[in-house]
Amino acid sequence: MSTKNAIKGGEFIIKDTLPHEIFTPEEWTEEQRMIAQMCDDFIAQEVTPVLDRVDKMEEGLMVSLLEKAGELGLLGLSVPEQYNGMGVDFKTSLLATEHLGKGYSFSVAYGAHTGIGSLPLLYYGTEEQKAKYSGKLATGEWKAAYCLTEPGSGSDANSGKTKAVLSEDGKYYILNGQKMWITNGGFANLFTVFAKIDDDAKLTAFLVEADSEGISLNPEEKKMGIKGSSTRQVFFNNVKVPVENMLSERENGFKIALNILNIGRIKLGAGVVGGAKDAIGDSIRYANEREQFGRPISKYGAIRYKIAEQAIRTFVTESALYRAGQNIDDAIEAYVAEGLDKGTATLKGIELFAPECAILKVAGSETLDYVVDEAVQIFGGMGYSAESSVERAYRDSRINRIFEGTNEINRMLIVEMVLRRAMKGELDLMGPAMAVANELMSIPEFEEAPQGTLGAEQAALKGFKKVILMAAGSAVQKLMNTLSKEQEVLMGIADIAIIVYEAESALLRVQKLIEAKGEDAAAIQIAIVKTYFYDAADKINKLAKDVLNSFAEGDELKMMLMGLKRFTKLENINPKENRQLIAQKLIADGTYSL
Numbered sequence: 001m002s003t004k005n006a007i008k009g010g011e012f013i014i015k016d017t018l019p020h021e022i023f024t025p026e027e028w029t030e031e032q033r034m035i036a037q038m039c040d041d042f043i044a045q046e047v048t049p050v051l052d053r054v055d056k057m058e059e060g061l062m063v064s065l066l067e068k069a070g071e072l073g074l075l076g077l078s079v080p081e082q083y084n085g086m087g088v089d090f091k092t093s094l095l096a097t098e099h100l101g102k103g104y105s106f107s108v109a110y111g112a113h114t115g116i117g118s119l120p121l122l123y124y125g126t127e128e129q130k131a132k133y134s135g136k137l138a139t140g141e142w143k144a145a146y147c148l149t150e151p152g153s154g155s156d157a158n159s160g161k162t163k164a165v166l167s168e169d170g171k172y173y174i175l176n177g178q179k180m181w182i183t184n185g186g187f188a189n190l191f192t193v194f195a196k197i198d199d200d201a202k203l204t205a206f207l208v209e210a211d212s213e214g215i216s217l218n219p220e221e222k223k224m225g226i227k228g229s230s231t232r233q234v235f236f237n238n239v240k241v242p243v244e245n246m247l248s249e250r251e252n253g254f255k256i257a258l259n260i261l262n263i264g265r266i267k268l269g270a271g272v273v274g275g276a277k278d279a280i281g282d283s284i285r286y287a288n289e290r291e292q293f294g295r296p297i298s299k300y301g302a303i304r305y306k307i308a309e310q311a312i313r314t315f316v317t318e319s320a321l322y323r324a325g326q327n328i329d330d331a332i333e334a335y336v337a338e339g340l341d342k343g344t345a346t347l348k349g350i351e352l353f354a355p356e357c358a359i360l361k362v363a364g365s366e367t368l369d370y371v372v373d374e375a376v377q378i379f380g381g382m383g384y385s386a387e388s389s390v391e392r393a394y395r396d397s398r399i400n401r402i403f404e405g406t407n408e409i410n411r412m413l414i415v416e417m418v419l420r421r422a423m424k425g426e427l428d429l430m431g432p433a434m435a436v437a438n439e440l441m442s443i444p445e446f447e448e449a450p451q452g453t454l455g456a457e458q459a460a461l462k463g464f465k466k467v468i469l470m471a472a473g474s475a476v477q478k479l480m481n482t483l484s485k486e487q488e489v490l491m492g493i494a495d496i497a498i499i500v501y502e503a504e505s506a507l508l509r510v511q512k513l514i515e516a517k518g519e520d521a522a523a524i525q526i527a528i529v530k531t532y533f534y535d536a537a538d539k540i541n542k543l544a545k546d547v548l549n550s551f552a553e554g555d556e557l558k559m560m561l562m563g564l565k566r567f568t569k570l571e572n573i574n575p576k577e578n579r580q581l582i583a584q585k586l587i588a589d590g591t592y593s594l
Contacts, residue, residue, distance in 0.1 A: 006334075007327060009353035010418040012501055013468050014432045019512035022505070023091065023326030025318060026513060032092050035077075039099035042072060047103045051392070054105050054228035057220060062109050062228060063143065063187050070140020074100070075114055079122060080342070083134035090332065090346070091325030094270040098321075101274025104396050105228030111271055112183040112229075113137070115264050117144025120192045120205060120256050123343045124248040129207060133190055145188035147179040147208075147234055148257055155409045158203060158254050162195040162236065166243070173197070173206065173246070175214075175239040185232030186220060193236070194253045203253030207245040214239035225395030262350050262357045264404040266328075269321050269360030272368040272400055276314040279368075279375045279393050280592040283307055286379050288587060297378070298587045301576075306374045307586055308579035312528050313367045315594055320363065320505035324356040355417045358410040359498050365400035365407060372397045411494035412487060418497075419476065419483075433473030436466045440563045453519055453526055456571045457507055457533045463567035464500045467540055470560060470567070471496065471547045478551045492547040499536050499543075506532060524585045524594065527578040534573050541568040 007015055028036070046068055047054070053061055069075055078093045079085025088096075101107050118137045121129060121144075136142035153159040162177025175195055182191075189210050194203040208215070218233035248256060284307060287298035297303050328349045335345035350357065375390040376383035383390050401407045422429035449459035472493050479486055510525045519526065544564050552560060586593060 010355040019508045022323045022508050024509045025322055036095055036099045039096050043103045047106045067140040075140050076138030079138040084138040090329050094325045097267050097270040098274040101271035102278035105226045108226050108229040113144050115267050116146035116260050120260050123347050142189035144190050145182050145184040147182055147191050147193040149181050164195040164197045172240040175236040177236050179234045182234050184230055185234050186230035200251050202251040204250050205247035205253040205256050206241050208241050212239050259347050262354045265361035266357040268404050269364035272364040273318050276368045276371040277592045279371050280310045282389050283375045283378045304583035308582040310371045315528050316502040316506040317363050317367045319509040320502045323505045328353050355414050358414045359501050362407045362410050363498050368397045411491040414494040415490045433469040436469045440559050460570045466567045467544050468496050471544050489547050489550050492543050496540050496543050503536050527581045530573050531575055531578045537568045537570040
């Protein structure tokens with residue numbers, strides 16, 4: 001694969017990236033900004049005024065909102081023009097998802113329809129299948145849902161019990177089984193259903209029309225949050241599915257599910273960034289309006305700390321999101337240039353960056369959880385009232401750590417996917433890991449930090465990456481075949497990798513901003529990066545120490561802990577001053593303005 005930036009998924013651990021090699025949100029084109037504005041306008045005009053009615057599940061309301069979105073083209077952004085879509089690139093679809101991410105339950109319905117609901121068909125369907133269904137889904141005439149989870153199979157999706165048996169005349173598959181937690185289940189016209197044919201080891205996917213005889217639904221689930229999102233159990237009782245409605249090949253369903261989940265994960269990362277920015281805006285506006293002891297609470301350091309930290313976490317997650325989005329676009333372009341069709345190239349491009357998709361799912365969902373939790377705290381008693389926007393945001397946020405594979409599963413996947421690629425020879429982790437091991441046993445060479453405002457952070461990043469290599473390398477060596485069972489170790493290494501990916505992404509973004517506009521124009525963003533790195537050094541140190549103490553001992557442990565101390569060393573800054581600077585900027589602007 002040849003591309004202007006030929007980095008592979010997971011390779012950020014061992015390969016340096018230069019600022020000009022990444023895409024940053026400062027570089028959106030006018031056309032992309034117009035799409036974002038259209039999404040903002042839609043939420044403001046169509047969704048926000050009816051949020052209470054949406055949460056009460058007013059009959060037909062969510063359906064009508066999706067249809068209005070379809071009329072604007074918002075349901076067909078990723079769909080090729082030949083199927084009534086707009087055919088935008090991947091990062092533009094992420095941008096739209098971000099700006100629709102402040103739509104609460106609508107965002108969930110939208111994401112399920114345009115993502116897991118429509119994309120299996122788009123990427124795996126035959127031309128006849130796409131001609132029949134994709135156009136209807138792109139316009140909103142039909143709605144889509146994705147039926148994978150069962151009462152006994154959640155994270156272990158391939159253990160599902162739903163069965164498909166070929167009819168005697170060979171014209172139909174007879175489907176029997178039960179699916180649960182099906183988003184859009186109450187109004188979808190088309191289900192993508194996963195089942196096992198006969199005694200197959202792996203799932204097969206089917207396109208099933210919702211009005212087929214034998215399909216029944218349980219009542220709507222009563223949920224903690226996303227109350228306006230339709231969530232139903234779906235039952236299949238001798239449902240006849242035409243053989244031509246098998247999606248892709250027999251037993252390819254599990255692969256379809258995994259690849260579509262990769263897309264769902266990074267798109268969830270985009271949606272929660274939009275939700276976080278919206279909650280920060282609410283926090284700032286309330287802090288500016290609410291007075292205590294004779295002045296707005298935005299004047300107090302405790303509140304400013306919260307607003308600054310909300311902004312720091314959102315900024316670094318956003319930086320990582322669009323870095324990965326561009327990497328995926330570059331990979332897709334390269335695969336197309338090699339002769340693959342666009343659908344296959346898109347799947348391979350996203351699959352290549354599956355570790356980053358998992359990183360963004362975890363990082364994004366936990367960023368939003370932090371932001372909305374602090375938003376409720378800033379609102380105080382009003383934040384606990386159902387009349388405040390942040391109360392709904394707090395409840396709605398919680399599902400994101402469970403959606404698209406739990407954060408625990410995704411953490412373990414991050415490490416497993418990277419190690420698997422190393423074992424296959426697709427990533428050279430062994431060489432750099434051995435170099436770090438040799439460095440631990442030699443006299444330390446103290447290199448001068450690169451010049452520039454962020455030179456110390458640039459040097460620290462190299463040390464952070466050495467921590468991943470040291471921890472993962474020694475874990476593989478010591479635990480070998482039992483590593484997959486050492487979940488605490490895997491999750492600790494994953495957390496280090498997540499912090500490092502976000503740290504590097506924010507650093508590169510701000511370096512690029514400095515090159516374009518100068519240090520004065522980037523003062524707030526510089527403060528964000530310096531503060532994030534300052535905290536990251538201690539977090540990485542603690543995480544790695546816990547990992548190493550889990551399996552190493554004696555002189556080897558002492559040596560690695562000494563190396564860890566060196567690899568996480570970073571010059572002191574004044575974090576209070578930096579957070580004040582960040583908060584004052586946002587408070588003065590009255591919203592999230594980075």
